[in-house]
Amino acid sequence: MIKINENYLKLEASYLFIDIARRVTAFTDAHPEREVIRLGIGDVTRPLPPACIEAFHRGVDEMADGATFRGYGPEQGYAFLREKIAEHDFKSRGANISADEIFVSDGAKCDTGNIQEIFAGDTKIAVPDPVYPVYVDTNVMAGRTGTAEDGRYAGLCYLDGTMENGFIPALPTEPADLIYLCYPNNPTGATITKDQLKVWVDYARENRALILFDAAYEAFIRDESLPRTIYEIEGAEEVAIEFRSFSKTAGFTGTRCAFTVVPKACVAYDSKGEKQSVHSLWNRRHGTKFNGVSYPVQKAAEAVYSEAGQQQTRALVDYYLKNAALIRREITALGFECVGGENSPYIWIDGKRDSWEFFDLLLEKAGVVCTPGAGFGKCGQGYIRISAFNDYEKVQEAMSRIRAALAE
Amino acid sequence: MIKINENYLKLEASYLFIDIARRVTAFTDAHPEREVIRLGIGDVTRPLPPACIEAFHRGVDEMADGATFRGYGPEQGYAFLREKIAEHDFKSRGANISADEIFVSDGAKCDTGNIQEIFAGDTKIAVPDPVYPVYVDTNVMAGRTGTAEDGRYAGLCYLDGTMENGFIPALPTEPADLIYLCYPNNPTGATITKDQLKVWVDYARENRALILFDAAYEAFIRDESLPRTIYEIEGAEEVAIEFRSFSKTAGFTGTRCAFTVVPKACVAYDSKGEKQSVHSLWNRRHGTKFNGVSYPVQKAAEAVYSEAGQQQTRALVDYYLKNAALIRREITALGFECVGGENSPYIWIDGKRDSWEFFDLLLEKAGVVCTPGAGFGKCGQGYIRISAFNDYEKVQEAMSRIRAALAE
Structure with missing residues (x-):
């Protein structure tokens, strides 16, 4: 049955x-x-930026001609896009992220929803409150919670955001293995300073926890003192995965392109306590259950990094x-x-x-x-x-x- | 940790x-x-068919103008596409599938990989051998198997395909809950007749099993006596989910558009033996972890159903x-x-x-x-x-x- x-x-x-x-x-x-x-x-x-529209059209034209037609692309995304992302979004900020640590996808919602699959079923999850519902619901579906009462699921560790703490929660008082953070925050709009973010990175390093850092709104940061990526924080590459999107940066909500950064230094543990590569796990998940982003869409996304874009x-x-x-x-x-x-x-x-x-x-x-x-x-x-x-x-x-x- | x-x-x-x-x-x-x-x-x-290229370009142009720009679309796909699919691919074949039973996605690989999530952890899985590896690997990842020995995972029910049976396996001899079938088959190219497929549908109905029918290659069927969809078989809508793709039909392997049919009549059971709607479960999964296919890509897919397309x-x-x-x-x-x-x-x-x-x-x-x-x-x-x-x-x-x- x-x-x-x-x-x-x-x-x-x-x-x-x-x-x-x-x-x-x-x-x-x-x-x-x-x-x-x-x-x-x-x-x-x-509307989409003109540079993206032009590149999008060119990408479509390539699909019309046998000499330039593209079939299956690399599941992780084309090198032309991954390299530009690594250069512009990370290396330029002093974050040592390479192209092969970037996984191009069709949305940060998908990636933040799917990432929990590569971790153990009994992983202790910490989520902020207020929270983007996908973080919670995907863990409920995976069986990491009990039932809900009064709007909160049993077994989840909720990190309270208040006007007093500026919606930067205090560290969890119970052990947490996987911590969702989102800055600039959805829904509160709160931002986090480097010093505040360092507290979380240090916590993760000390407790062998992992941070899922949702930076879908990073393009809205104009204050140069604020971190644009968690990898501006020392040691973050060992304990953090970052989610990015072209949705809010370039108006891609209906065009669909995003990416997730999984540094090769990032580790989780097996039941014997041995280190395992999170990059390898995600690469396997991504390659098995995903077949890459539409080629013309990747061309449109690449144009974000041109001077005009x-x-x-x-x-x-x-x-x-x-x-x-x-x-x-x-x-x-x-x-x-x-x-x-x-x-x-x-x-x-x-x-x-x-x-x-x-x-x-x-x-x-x-x-x-x-x-x-x-x-x-x-x-x-x-x-x-x-x-x-x-x-x-x-x-x-x-x-x-x-x-x-x-x-x- | x-x-x-x-x-x-x-x-x-x-x-x-x-x-x-x-x-x-x-x-x-x-x-x-x-x-x-x-x-x-x-x-x-x-290359992509000219009708698709034209529609693709028009879709991109709409994204360039504030008056026609599209942000987030429905996760399940735009009605303009779902309605054409229902009409051309199903109703025209006498299969009573409606637009809201069609879930547009970015690939049949993703859908055949993700579908197992909505079923119980102890679901008994039957797969053909030879097999498209995604069916197996995604169930291994979900913990429904033991380790592999001699190329076969413990706990899976393998359905042997041979030259003698024309790569149409016999019914399982042990109880199976979820059965993967693919016709025209990848990798063997074998096709299945209506009578042969009816044997499987009847088995599923009698045993309260569910069939995952991968029909990604249906466009290659030229023999009018062969079923183009499993829903040509009586009662299949209660026991089968069908996967389709524009990849091989219209050359979309690099453009990315597919769809999955989950009839509202399709049921699975909870632990009390009560019927549960598979459509509702998949709708929840799709809406929580997916954000729809790129709008211009859906326009290109729609053009497949035009006369020229x-x-x-x-x-x-x-x-x-x-x-x-x-x-x-x-x-x-x-x-x-x-x-x-x-x-x-x-x-x-x-x-x-x-x-x-x-x-x-x-x-x-x-x-x-x-x-x-x-x-x-x-x-x-x-x-x-x-x-x-x-x-x-x-x-x-x-x-x-x-x-x-x-x-x-």
């Missing part, structure tokens, strides 16, 4: 975005004359950062405490009331959609997330509506 | 293609003047089928017994000697690269696979060289 993986039955139904959609639909049905401005989901709205992607990120600064300024002027909005596209606001209550207020009085913080975990209760991914004029309009709504 | 998934240590090193590459390199180093013709790996060589992909497949027929004709004339090469791009040849010995003979005497059958499992010993994926002129030249080599 074919039986299911019963761990799936432990998953809490993902009500957050369904609930948001339901409330927005109810509102628009009731008020068809009112335009809703969406600052909820973290999806880009601006660098200028254009910087301008793209600057555009959203201008939105973020405006949101942060307006929200602060209204007397709210917030984090993010600097070096990040997200503004995380202490609403001083229930998350959903604030969500409803902004929707009904201002016609603005945000994301209730409670959807990201227990520590998100009382907060909302506003995203800077929209046109500047829409953000201006949204903020002026919020101002009016709250003045009522 | 971070520990590895020790099941990975059970994996036999994948020597097959490494070994092939090593031997080919040694040969070309020794004989730089001789041109090697590659009929080994199953990778297409002809249908003509062009048929011509593309016909081209390879002409190669296959030539290989089959020549090999048969040389006195070898073979299967495949009709309704399939692969010709599976009984070499009447060790697989690697025949491989070396063809490489050294004819400068032709094939794949030794032993690389696909114990039952592959004594066979070689020749692939029809190359230019017709090269295939002609390869066959004339093989003829000469064997006449020596």
Whole structure:
């Protein structure tokens, strides 16, 4: 008899975005004359940079001609892309990452979801709260948790983020083997300094733990003192895997290209306590279950590293950062405490009331959609997330509506 | 302490293609003047159909304009593509599959590799031998086997394919929960009739088993009596998941688009013996660990179903089928017994000697690269696979060289 993986039955139904959609639909049905401005989901709205479009077209043209046609490529990605990534994103920052330590993929969501497979079933997992739900759900599916109660799964170690600690959690008080960190953070927009990140790297080294560092939003860092990669921290290559994406850097959410860095120095242990290469394990997983990213997409991603591509992607990120600064300024002027909005596209606001209550207020009085913080975990209760991914004029309009709504 | 998934240590090193590459390199180093013709790996060589190229370019152009730009799409694929698949590939064959039962992905390799996650850890797995290695390796990684001995993993049920049974194995003699089948078969090129497939569907229904039906090569079927989809068999929608790909149909091996069909009627069981929806489980898995296929790639795939696309992909497949027929004709004339090469791009040849010995003979005497059958499992010993994926002129030249080599 074919039986299911019963761990799936432990998953809490993902009500957050369904609930948001339901409330927005109810509102628009009731008020068809009112335009809703969406600052909820973290999806880009601006077109791909021209350099990427040109390279994308050239890649497609190559597929039209037998002389330049490409069939299966290397599962880990083409050298032309991996080499540029190593050079521009790592070596230029003093991080000694080589091309063969980079695994090109179709998304950071896939990679952050799949990576747990190469570790033991009884791995003790630590996740931040608030948290990107994929980190949690993929470990629930793999059987590393008990059931959920009050929004928290038994067996997981939750690292509380609060306004007091600036959403940089304290080290775990119980032993943790695999630690998910994300900076600039989704959903809070918080950033981490080198000294703060060093605390985590040192912890991992001392405790033979491993850090999964999600840096999907690193392109939003403008403060040169902040680390753009965890490998700027000494010794991180032994204890950290880093996830990156072209989604937010270059507007690739619908184009799909990302990469994961697994340094050859990175180790985990077998049951005899012997060191094992995490790079070899991931390489085997990647080669067995993945067949590479579309060739024209890799060409488009490569163009991010051209001179024009660098200028254009910087301008793209600057555009959203201008939105973020405006949101942060307006929200602060209204007397709210917030984090993010600097070096990040997200503004995380202490609403001083229930998350959903604030969500409803902004929707009904201002016609603005945000994301209730409670959807990201227990520590998100009382907060909302506003995203800077929209046109500047829409953000201006949204903020002026919020101002009016709250003045009522 | 971070520990590895020790099941990975059970994996036999994948020597097959490494070994092939090593031997080919040694040969070309020794004989730089001789041109090697590659009929080994199953990778297409002809350019994408013009209809796909045009649609691909239009998709890229849409990404260049804010008014038509696409960010995150539905994880399961765009309706425009899913609806065409349902209509053309299933409803037109009398198979009642709807658009929301189709999950668009970036490859059948990924899907056939990932699908086992939604089933229990103690699922009894049956695989054909010879076998596409991904079916086996992903179950080894998930801990459903013991270690390997003599090329076979403990705990797996191997279904022997032989020249006598035409590489359509007999039903398992021990209970099996999850059964991998692939027709037209990789690597043997064997096809299955409706009556033969019905035996498996009936077995699954009677034993509450589930069939994973890999139909990546269905476009090569020209015999109208053969099933193009397992859902042509009555009751299959309750007991079968089907995998399809644009890789071999339309030359998408480097472009990356495929799909998996999970009917809503398909059931598995929980530990209480209650029915559970496999569609819901896969939908959850897909939505949690995947973020959809690149939008321009989905547009290119959609064009396969246009009138021009249908003509062009048929011509593309016909081209390879002409190669296959030539290989089959020549090999048969040389006195070898073979299967495949009709309704399939692969010709599976009984070499009447060790697989690697025949491989070396063809490489050294004819400068032709094939794949030794032993690389696909114990039952592959004594066979070689020749692939029809190359230019017709090269295939002609390869066959004339093989003829000469064997006449020596």
